[in-house]
Amino acid sequence: MAGRRRAGWIGAVGFALVLSLTGCANGGTPADPARTEVQHLLDRRSAALLGHDEKAYAATGTRTEYTRLRALPLASWAYRVTAVRHTATGASADAELSYRVAGYDTAPVDARRTLTLGRTADGQWYVTADQPAQQAGQQLWDQGSVTAVQGAHSLVLGTGRTAAELRAYAGLADRAVPAVSRVWGMDWSRRVVVLVPRSLDGMAGLLGSPPADYRGIAAVTTGEVGGAGRAPADRVVVNPEAYAVLGGLGKQVVLTHETTHVATRAHTTAATPLWLSEGYADWIGYLGTGRTPTEAAPELTRAVRDGRTPAALPTDKDFGFTSDPTKLAQAYESGWLACRMIAARWGTARLDAFYRAVGDRRQRAGAVEAALKTVLGTTPEAFTEQWRAYVRSQLG
CATH class of the missing domain: 3.40.30 (Glutaredoxin)
Structure with missing residues (x-):
């Protein structure tokens, strides 16, 4: 998946000089120099990591991340400090980490991090820990x-x-x-x-x-x-x-x-329902495997043979990982059969065009309806009835 300035009142006579030397914000509140110092520290740390310079990296603090990241091919690695909080033993800093894996990432991956900092006797900052920020997911090297x-x-x-x-x-x-x-x-x-x-x-x-x-x-x-x-x-x-x-x-x-x-x-946008995105992924996943509908959709098969053919395509809520396992399986199987039906009746090119047409809309309202009309020449009501009949014919 911010700290601020220390207040201080500066007399009018020396204001311009102090502003030019220290930098001020919010009507004369001087910047905490620690934030700039920590940013420079993390810049050096990033350069050492990218340059595979373990000695230079160690000079900035703990070597744990260097050792754990040694095998990861990095194209870029940079921190942007957003806050520094002073503590009795040093400080902690909030930072946005951006990095790219060489050959795979087209733009930086962002991660929120919290760094624990110590300070030497001569006032130099160093990193003692680099961890995910609160409520942020871990990175693999963590x-x-x-x-x-x-x-x-x-x-x-x-x-x-x-x-x-x-x-x-x-x-x-x-x-x-x-x-x-x-x-x-x-x-x-x-x-x-x-x-x-x-x-x-x-x-x-x-x-x-x-x-x-x-x-x-x-x-x-x-x-x-x-x-x-x-x-x-x-x-x-x-x-x-x-x-x-x-x-x-x-x-x-x-x-x-x-x-x-x-x-x-x-x-795949906010307009794309999960029955389409998950169903399409399953449709490609099963292509060429030889799996029959009853083999690939066992839970829905049981429901249909018990006379419980779904009345409608599954909602996004039905795909929640914390849902009942049987209902979750039926949701995936329903989406797969919907995409399989489109490919069988309208062709794979139309299925592809339908997926893209839905995703071209940025809002859910009307997206599926419009794509059904323009790409498949049908309505939501007719499509649902065709899908229900298809489910019964394939699984009954």
Whole structure:
């Protein structure tokens, strides 16, 4: 996923001189020099990290991050100090960290950090700890030393994982990228970053949420919706505990599904309902697997055969990770069958155009309705009835 100035009254005669020397804000409140000093410290620290100069990095404080980040290929790394708070033993600073992974991030990834600072006898600041800000998610290196494995189309980063384990993920991701591109097209980076933490708790820490929210969820994709191509923070985050129980096909489907989210991010906006974004990702994920509808949608199959065909497409709320597992599965299966129906009746090109047309709108209201009319030539009511009939015919 600010500190201020110390007040002081300056006489009118010396005001202009003091202003030019110290800098003032808010009607004559002098700036705390510590903020500038800490910014310079973090600038030196960033330069040492990028320059692989461990000695220079150590001169700025703790070497923990340098050691843990050694394997991460960085194109940029910079802090912007937003606040400094003095303490009895030194200070703490709030900062915005921006960084780019070389070859993968098109713009900086942002992270809020809190740094603990000490001060030497001669007044020099140094860093004693660099941690996620309150209510901010962890970064992978907060959980331990990062191991990196680079594939043909992927970069897999893990903590507490062997290189051999990470290479298996890279192989799956390398198959997922071209599979997605064959259907969606080439207008995306065609590269994916996969994070493999040590455990479910590690996954939850990266996402800034309780572990219970992701129990049973094999992987998720981060990144802000509606980035118009500016979503460099897209990361596929794996839950190693849930992922481990999947078979080979299931693991491939999951990685292809999540890679689809990375590919479609620029065209996925607040207007895109989750039944479409999740259904489309599942549709690509299952392409070519040979899975029948009843095999891929077991929970919805049971409901249909019990006479409980859904009356409407699932809402966004139905996709909540904390929802009832059966209802959550039915929501995903319903979205998948909706996209599968569009591809079968209108063609894959129309499904692609429909997805993009919905995402071209920046607000939800009217987005699906307009795309149904202009791309598929139908109405929400007619589409829903067609989908319900399709579900019954495929699963009944």
